[in-house]
Amino acid sequence: MRDSPLLALAAVFVPLSLLSVGGGQAVLADVHRQVVTDHHWLSEAQFLTDYLLSRMSPGPNSMIVMLIGHQVAGPLGAVVAVVGMFLPSSLLVYAVAHVWTRHAGAVWRVSVERGLAPIAAGLILATTLTLMQSMGGGWIAWVLAIAVAVGLLLFRLHPLLLIAAGAAAFLGLGLAGAM
């Protein structure tokens, strides 16, 4: 029982769930350390493939834990990893939300919300810049990202259309030998 891979998975992800202040990206380095370096569950190349897939896939990037869990212990491993990563922090957020809504309309709460809003806006811009700096594809990627932003702000376009167009554009440039 002590060697159960399911327990080992839970022992990795449950503490990280509660430590992931700042989002899933904040603990990704530690997930990598434990999964690749300490436990040797995945090779470096497998981890990188999982990382790219989960970044590409819709929804939370932290869903990488599902792929890791599946590779370690099959479908049940996938479930344990996802529950381990998402449930503990969700229970905590639930408890805070409960306390928070009991003070709805309080003067201090309105001030807290008005004070936090510009910080969230600054964080969106900061995260966007960091993502732009980490993009593959050089200046062409910057041109594409800015063109998509302008397109979305000026016209009523669906983002999925532009994302598919972005993939097609890079693919076309690659086949033409320009990238």
Added chain:
Amino acid sequence: MTSRTPPPPTLSALALAFARISVASFGGGVSAWMMRELVHRRRWLTNEAFLADLAMAQALPGVNVVNLPLWIGYRLFGGLGALVCALAVIVPSAAVLAVLAVLVIPLQRFPQTGLAFAGAAAAAIGLSLATGFRAAQGVMARPAAAAVMGATFVAVGLLKLPMVPVLLVLAPASIALAHRGRPRA
């Protein structure tokens, strides 16, 4: 106060919106998708209310884009709302990732797969950029808020300081500024 917006009519409408985002947000930038859908398209939440929810989701432990639907779901529809909205994001995206893993891992041998991924990711970052621009427009109306937004961007985006200590300094300062400048009846 900022202008009121009609809240989402039902929990199922809200959960459906989250579920759609959880299968459509290829390339990342999920909170940008959520802001676009809930604030700009459906107008269920004001710019400021959504950003306050997002800040709470970011400040607490956990994955931001799961915390956010959980928080909004609880605020609008109570405990059941929290559960349904969080699951509406987690379950569909887990299913899509499982399918993608089966389809894409054999394609990894081809360099074109990496190119297509990079192109999709760059376009998805364009969505984050557009959303950040809209969010900033809404904040710019108050000079104190604009200054806080600029300081956050410089500290985290340009200087690459870790987010948590930056929040611990800027959040109390920003809340105090908002409290002093609050509209009084």
